[in-house]
Amino acid sequence: MIGIAVLGAGRIGKIHAANVAANPKAKLVAIADPFADAVNPLAERLGTEAMSDCMAAIERPDVDAVVIGTPTDTHVSLLLHAVKLGKAVLCEKPIDLDMAKSEEAAAEVERQNGRVMLAFNRRFDSTFAEMRKAIDAGRIGDVRQVIISSRDPGMPPESYVKTSGGIFRDMTIHDLDIARWLLGEEPVTVTAVGSRLIDPSLRQYDDYDTAMVILQTASGRQAHINNCREAVYGYDQRIEVFGATGMLVQDNLRPTTMRVWTAEATDAREPLLNFFLERYTQAYRAELDAFVDALSDDTEMPTTVRDGVKALRLAECAVESVRTGRAVTV
Amino acid sequence: MIGIAVLGAGRIGKIHAANVAANPKAKLVAIADPFADAVNPLAERLGTEAMSDCMAAIERPDVDAVVIGTPTDTHVSLLLHAVKLGKAVLCEKPIDLDMAKSEEAAAEVERQNGRVMLAFNRRFDSTFAEMRKAIDAGRIGDVRQVIISSRDPGMPPESYVKTSGGIFRDMTIHDLDIARWLLGEEPVTVTAVGSRLIDPSLRQYDDYDTAMVILQTASGRQAHINNCREAVYGYDQRIEVFGATGMLVQDNLRPTTMRVWTAEATDAREPLLNFFLERYTQAYRAELDAFVDALSDDTEMPTTVRDGVKALRLAECAVESVRTGRAVTV
Amino acid sequence: MIGIAVLGAGRIGKIHAANVAANPKAKLVAIADPFADAVNPLAERLGTEAMSDCMAAIERPDVDAVVIGTPTDTHVSLLLHAVKLGKAVLCEKPIDLDMAKSEEAAAEVERQNGRVMLAFNRRFDSTFAEMRKAIDAGRIGDVRQVIISSRDPGMPPESYVKTSGGIFRDMTIHDLDIARWLLGEEPVTVTAVGSRLIDPSLRQYDDYDTAMVILQTASGRQAHINNCREAVYGYDQRIEVFGATGMLVQDNLRPTTMRVWTAEATDAREPLLNFFLERYTQAYRAELDAFVDALSDDTEMPTTVRDGVKALRLAECAVESVRTGRAVTV
Amino acid sequence: MIGIAVLGAGRIGKIHAANVAANPKAKLVAIADPFADAVNPLAERLGTEAMSDCMAAIERPDVDAVVIGTPTDTHVSLLLHAVKLGKAVLCEKPIDLDMAKSEEAAAEVERQNGRVMLAFNRRFDSTFAEMRKAIDAGRIGDVRQVIISSRDPGMPPESYVKTSGGIFRDMTIHDLDIARWLLGEEPVTVTAVGSRLIDPSLRQYDDYDTAMVILQTASGRQAHINNCREAVYGYDQRIEVFGATGMLVQDNLRPTTMRVWTAEATDAREPLLNFFLERYTQAYRAELDAFVDALSDDTEMPTTVRDGVKALRLAECAVESVRTGRAVTV
Known part of the structure; x- marks a missing residue:
């Protein structure tokens, strides 16, 4: 079982969290979001732990991979933190609205051989x-x-x-x-x-x-x-x-x-x-499943930074x- | 050129007459209908002769074939008259509403080896x-x-x-x-x-x-x-x-x-x-053309009595x- | 939470069991089938208990409702046993191949005001x-x-x-x-x-x-x-x-x-x-959900014996x- | 009746000629093409006169309008000749492959209030x-x-x-x-x-x-x-x-x-x-009919140079x- 934390409990985070919960090879270890009103009911409904701090969720020892569904301007820092700790990442698009910052992030991921999939759901x-x-x-x-x-x-x-x-x-x-x-x-x-x-x-x-x-x-x-x-x-x-x-x-x-x-x-x-x-709906589910399969089979990420x-x-x-x-x- | 008279200048007669006129192998020799108000303008528009008597039209020496588009209860008598004179016939459906009368007409046509096509346009x-x-x-x-x-x-x-x-x-x-x-x-x-x-x-x-x-x-x-x-x-x-x-x-x-x-x-x-x-529309045209082709090529009628x-x-x-x-x- | 046992671990039982497991208002309490090779791996995969005796499954106190997906000739006896014990039933078609036996079963269910839904999935x-x-x-x-x-x-x-x-x-x-x-x-x-x-x-x-x-x-x-x-x-x-x-x-x-x-x-x-x-696939899921909704909302069964x-x-x-x-x- | 000459007996000229012949308000007065092998059988089939000289066809007193279906490099000269003589024109596209020459032709037509329709069939x-x-x-x-x-x-x-x-x-x-x-x-x-x-x-x-x-x-x-x-x-x-x-x-x-x-x-x-x-096919027919209607009703040309x-x-x-x-x- 792959331990996964979902970062972000908004519209897209809800979808990813439900899909992680439904995947037989994954375990939804935690959902993290600073907004308690969003994260608490979602975590309860899916029978997992609610956290307020995304960085802390990444650092948990039972977390093998994170799904990033937070606001765009937080993507790069969360992503690089996870990669640094050797955690796999499924990150929502876009990496960042700034071209240079995106380039740098991609280069850093590649330098570290980070396992990062970008969420091109279609x-x-x-x-x-x-x-x-x-x-x-x-x-x-x-x-x-x-x-x-x-x-x-x-x-x-x-x-x-x-x-x-x-x-x-x-x-x-x-x-x-x-x-x-x-x-x-x-x-x-x-x-x-x-x-x-x-x-x-x-x-x-x-x-x-x-x-x-x-x-x-x-x-x-x-x-x-x-x-x-x-x-x-x-x-x-x-x-x-x-x-x-x-x-x-x-x-x-x-x-x-x-x-x-x-x-x-x-x-x-x-x-x-x-x-x-x-x-x-079906695409989001298949995307998450492809991410989990790539991790469990240790194959290439189907989409990259x-x-x-x-x-x-x-x-x-x-x-x-x-x-x-x-x-x-x- | 096959000389054709169209019998009946009503809704369906108009269509047959126009299709005869447009067929390059046929010549529209006459249109016959007792109602002068129907037949005269139609004949004029198509540049052919208007007649009031359908039997007379059948008997014309320049008529090789007739198209019967008159009321149903006249079909059998017109049909058999034409067959007796050796003229080919394209006859609108039904032959007659009476089963026995239809059977007899079909038998008579077959006895005389009449060249009759029934107008199953579809x-x-x-x-x-x-x-x-x-x-x-x-x-x-x-x-x-x-x-x-x-x-x-x-x-x-x-x-x-x-x-x-x-x-x-x-x-x-x-x-x-x-x-x-x-x-x-x-x-x-x-x-x-x-x-x-x-x-x-x-x-x-x-x-x-x-x-x-x-x-x-x-x-x-x-x-x-x-x-x-x-x-x-x-x-x-x-x-x-x-x-x-x-x-x-x-x-x-x-x-x-x-x-x-x-x-x-x-x-x-x-x-x-x-x-x-x-x-x-296209089917009526193709039906008439098939009739003319069967006559000019001396092949079997595609549909029969x-x-x-x-x-x-x-x-x-x-x-x-x-x-x-x-x-x-x- | 409605406790549900699925009877039958064949082709259709598998589908019902997975749909029960996925329904947030239901708890899959057991799967029963005399064939251990069918029921054991299925129960394990869905994290529930495997049983060999369908009647015993019906009688469990934590079972509020049963889904019958066994061979046709067992439907009536399982169905009536459940109704007698006041358990709700979702039963696969047909009730029985014999008309008289089907009629009797329906009459008995109606006499007892049984809560039985027949699985007209379409x-x-x-x-x-x-x-x-x-x-x-x-x-x-x-x-x-x-x-x-x-x-x-x-x-x-x-x-x-x-x-x-x-x-x-x-x-x-x-x-x-x-x-x-x-x-x-x-x-x-x-x-x-x-x-x-x-x-x-x-x-x-x-x-x-x-x-x-x-x-x-x-x-x-x-x-x-x-x-x-x-x-x-x-x-x-x-x-x-x-x-x-x-x-x-x-x-x-x-x-x-x-x-x-x-x-x-x-x-x-x-x-x-x-x-x-x-x-x-979607219909089976929606059928099971409709059954659970009828139970949790205490409304009429959408389809009956x-x-x-x-x-x-x-x-x-x-x-x-x-x-x-x-x-x-x- | 509007007297029409069709200029050009090639692929497109054949279509125009047949459509003129089928239009009840028009009379196909002549078909002109220097290639006798193309123009003679076409004229015979449609029951009209074959000519070898397009300019002469334009000049005929019984010609009210011409349809130009000749090679592109002859369009402008034929078109302007017809306009000069007060004849209406339906001209195939393009006017000319040269932009300047096309502009000049259009300006000349407009100066003379020529009745010219350009054949945008679609x-x-x-x-x-x-x-x-x-x-x-x-x-x-x-x-x-x-x-x-x-x-x-x-x-x-x-x-x-x-x-x-x-x-x-x-x-x-x-x-x-x-x-x-x-x-x-x-x-x-x-x-x-x-x-x-x-x-x-x-x-x-x-x-x-x-x-x-x-x-x-x-x-x-x-x-x-x-x-x-x-x-x-x-x-x-x-x-x-x-x-x-x-x-x-x-x-x-x-x-x-x-x-x-x-x-x-x-x-x-x-x-x-x-x-x-x-x-x-239907569009070419409707195009020719629209040209004839514009002439017989004296309305604006639906498409222009x-x-x-x-x-x-x-x-x-x-x-x-x-x-x-x-x-x-x-």
Whole structure:
């Protein structure tokens, strides 16, 4: 059994804690969060110990690994502390909003041969995983174009926008990781445009609500991402991978397979799953299980801090491309 | 060039006349209908001669073939007159509502080696034809079950209901023909139920608005048909053919491929095509072309009066099954 | 906490036991099965006690409720023993293959006001439940026709066929329950046909591999069921409910939303989920949770032994209809 | 009746000639083409006069309008000759591959108030037209993003590539026109990337086989286009228009609605329609009819030479963007 402490008892910490508790190879040793109102009921419900100090949780001798789901600005220090003590880490994205700090953290982890997995949950969703598997199996030949449509159900609150790092670092970054992963080659140029079609006041934060990106790899493979902070029909997550001998298309996941026919419309499906927590429930579980498997089998981490740095680097390039109107070399 | 006269300038006559005019191997010699107000403008628009007497049209020396689109009770006399004169015939369904009279007509046509095609238009629809072709090509192995969903957009007027022969002879008959054709074997038993869920007053005509049928062939192949006189979402025409190594499914044809996503529903398609004239436009054209091809190539008629008799016989069995609560042997 | 013992450690017992263990309001007190090789590893894995005697498990004072997943011929005695002791029961279908014995068991449970839920798992599947909810909300008006396509992936072994009670009692029965439930009215007549298209040797067991059924209610609502023991493309579960103001259609559930385009075919989906255990994983979980909720909230059982008797009665009628070629009155 | 001469008896001229012949308000007066082998059988089949001299055809007193389907380098001279004589024109795209010459032609047409329609056939396809209508009806609110996937079934022959003007002027130009039309605002910046993933030898023509484009309008609306010269699954034409209150999605048109289920794949559709002549058959017909209607009703031309110039200008910007790696201002 692998002893795991979950750091952070907020929205994402709750999910990780429940998934650790449900994993037969892991033992949820503790949940740590300075906010007692969050951590105490969660720990009680899952039958584990509540702690207020994340550093202390890392240091416990019965803790083999930690899951970091705390606010972004604490990630690097928690992560490096765990690595220094030889503990494995599953860390939420992003490593940090600052590129240089992220780079340094990644370099330090690599220097210490740290066992750190970055939580790119989408890669573990059954459909995403099946697409990657189908590509690897040669079912569509060499990848030529990846098209990602990714839209949130509604604008985040202004308090969030202020500290989010902007649409490219906060939202597009997930799609940039998936684009890298599905292209099978590193992008070498990034072109992006941003618009304020929903909230013009985003100008004060140099931010956008609607964006498009093009990536190109050295061999010429191309990826396109379109994002919008608000889609009235719900959280929209679709992907198309076009290759030399075929194409894979991923539709949205829905709560049921029911279709409705009325005098107004035929063959209509119900609204989409609300947001990422509902859409990627299975993915979060599979991600945690993959982390535990990598530890128990002593195999490579399926995603690394380096992946996080690379996705952030692409987001930085997108920001620069919007600013300069140029294709930015990665 | 094959000289063709169209008999009947009503709804279906108009379609046949236009299709004859558009066929490069045929010449539309005349349109005949006792109602001058119907036939004159139609003939003028298509640049052909208007006649009031259908028998006279058949007898014209420049007429090689006739298309019969007149009221049902005139079909047999026109048909047999044409056959006697050695003219080919494309005749609308049904031959006659009376089983004995239909049998006699078919026997007479066969005695005289008459060249008569019965207008089972659906068989010529591109999707129906593709399904039959896929079965013939062995793509789904031996057929096991055929399921036909066939619903009209709305109740016909009472005046029509009175003389229609009832839902089984008027509406189900089309599906019975398709079931025979897709099963690839003759049904030997017919079981049916009928309900009055829309209009209880149909009881006075011994008629129903909602029906289900099961057919079984000698080897045990099965077909199910469900009908309703009213579907609020439009004219519904779907088929499933399940076989030993696969299944073919036919969806409704629609005017566009557009899908609509809103806050209320996602992936919704537009309403269906209004009714059979719109749904089977291409099929009527292909049917006429097949008739002309059979004449110009001197090949077998793709559908015969005997097919009409057999479909009517199945409809008769369905009526009897509803009345007796028994599986009726054909 | 409700103390629950699971009786039976076979395929279905394993699922129930895991679902009890995962339910936060229940405690898995014991698993009982005479086969030590089945029950011991399962009990160990789930951290509970293994027992060899089902009756003894029922009698434990810490057992408030039992889940019966043993062979069919043991259901009635276990069920009645539990009811006599005032224990609640979730019992697998069927109650018994014998109609009279099932009736007696149901009457006895009702006499004793027993708390017994019959395990009609499909009703708890999210899509099935959403369909029933949509009907109740009036989204399609009064139900007119229900069409159920339900096919197994492959023939069961002969050993199973011998004791299964035949396709109508073993396979169609699930669809008969769903038809009753979706029609919203009791069927009053049953018509059925059976064929041996896969295995002619089924004749020795008076059994069939391919079947079609029509049900009709007193007001005239109609349901059709088509079944086949073998579908090369997998476990096929589709439903259509056609009503006065709309229609609901349920497609198969699949492991991913991926579609594949190649030179041979476009927009193709992957094979279906293997069989009922995979297709209805979520339904089994929701069924167990509904049982526990009914106990903890002291509300009515969502399905009852009476439902089981009614479904079995419809299956008996279908058998008789095939034999006599008549519509059988329920 | 409007007298029309069709200039050019090649692939596209044949289609236009048949559509003129089928239009009840038009008379096909002549078909002109210097290649007797092409023009003579076509004229004979359609019952009209064959001519060898396009200029002479324009000058005929019984010609009110001409349809230009000749090689691109003859478009401008034929077009301007017709306009000078007061004849209406339906001209195939592009006006000319040279931007300056196209601009001059457009200016000349406008100076003379010429009645010239440029043949942007896709706008007349029933699904494209329904999308524009749905946007105009406010069904999805203000447009935010347009995504166009447009791929050809296979590489054109080298002889064609040499003179085509390159992928952006030859292929992307159709999508650029549709993007302008669906955005409802003029793009102000163009960003593009090009790759040689199929045929590296395209480098000698400064051409590409795979391309992506982003357009942005003054208010910030965005469009993305992805193109490839070769899609193994056929001619791929899909569009998504995402707006403030909904989204419209256009799937490919197919010859039938049949879906195939086998042990390998389920719900598969047949291959796509072969190429643009098959995919846009109905659109070519509707385009010609719209031209004739505009003439007979004396209304505005639905598309103009100016539209052609604007699409070509966007293609030029795309070429420049690929070359410079910059967003190019239109």
